[in-house]
Amino acid sequence: MIQPVDILILSNGPGELATWVLPVLKALRQQLGDDRSSVRISVVLSPCPHATGSEVAIARSYPELDRVQGAEHFLAFLLWGKTAENWDWRSRGVVLFLGGDQFFSVVIGRRLGYRTVVYAEWEARWHQWLDRFGVMKPEIITTAHPKYAHKFTVVGDLMAEAALVSSHWLHDKGQITELIGLLPGSKPAKLAQGVPFSLKIAEHIHAARPQTRFVIPVAPTLDLPTLAKFADSRQNPVIQLVDGATAQLVLPADNTSDRPFLKTANGLRVELWTEFPAYDLLSQCRICLTTVGANTAELGALAVPMMVLLPTQQLDAMRTWDGLPGLLANLPLVGSGFAKLINLLVMRQKRLFAWPNIWANCEIVPELLGKLQAQDVAERILDFLNHPEKLQEMSANLRQVRGEPGAAQKLAQLVREELSGL
Secondary structure, three states: OOOOEEEEEEEOOHHHHHHHHHHHHHHHHHHHOOOOOOEEEEEEEOOOOOOOOOHHHHHHOOOOOOEEEOHHHHHHHHHHOOOOOOOOOOOOEEEEEOOOOHHHHHHHHHHHOOEEEEEEOOOOOOOOOOOEEEEOOHHHHHHOOHHHHHHEEEOOOHHHHHHHOOOOOOEEOOEEOOEEEEEOOOOHHHHHHHHHHHHHHHHHHHHHOOOOEEEEEOOOOOOHHHHHHOOOOOOOOHHHHOOOOOEEEEOOOOOOOOOOEEEEOOOOEEEEEOOOOOHHHHOOOOEEEEOOOHHHHHHHHHOOOEEEEEEOOOOOOOOOOOHHHHHHHOOOOOHHHHHHHHHHHHHHHOOOOOHHHHHHOOOOOOEEEEOOOHHHHHHHHHHHHHOHHHHHHHHHHHHHHHOOOOHHHHHHHHHHHHHHOO
16 A cells, blocks of 8 residues: 555444454554554444443544544434544545444445445345445355355454453462353343342352352443442332342452452342453353343353343333334333333244344343243252353354354455555
């Protein structure tokens, strides 16, 4: 490359930023270098129903990036091509799609006069108007007309890159502590039932296996006092509804390296992990208890066994549906009523909720739906812990459904090829 170029990454939610954008950014800099006068990389975010509000801060924490624009400015950029900070654009570049709607790549690529590269996890669209596709599996190519086959390259699974991260923070004199991750969600409706319910399950497990440790990877949008409110019966009436446990937040002294933790009434400590993304932590877990959502995809990519909990005691907790159902469920005043109705209809469909199960079209990780009781869930977890071969089988199934790592480097190579052809 002689002339300087721009790479514009289109993305949307926190999951895509952590599991798609970050590994691809690192691969792009490895292949194209860190000279910003030669290669400048920008991220423009589009609206996402799973957004937490911290997406811009997360993206700005990536040193490989030069510029970031939030989703609130996306419509103006899509319609008129103007960013909020009136960015300049170099004459040569590539639009790289890593989340959102693939059609955005068509519009923005044409407006900027850039080549387009799309990462297609499950479906590739707009074949005639986009230049290159890096797809997760070869089956995606069969949906395209043969005359567009030359545009497709199988790169593999971007989310599998997360499995490459490792950590040794749990090693103690050569032994690995038995760790269980608790992922109660990030939105108030889910946290209200998820925090006390998962704490109660943890108490039951700990009574049977006192060597087990528990940890909550705290969502980046949550501060610790806010999280602790959901374990306080004076501030969270849902605790009684789900027969959950209460806990107090304990912060370590400034001169120690100890982590903050929630301490339940019977003395159980649940550590709080605030680093994000927490893949190094999750990869050490024997099993995780999680709600539905992007967490299930990330755990699946790490091949971490999980149990997915959908308690229905608070029927309007689930509001992260895509499309029109998600919009209706989050309307002011009437959203709760819509959420209850939508969730009732979905429950009757007996569909799969966890992403690994959706990918496999069968239940490879258990989904528990209904008016769940903490003791019953704990007994299911204890059965897994007492029969590690079941956990090994679940982990193997997760690896099989997700694929192998290496996609980030292959996708970066596609971008490099498009830039070289300019």
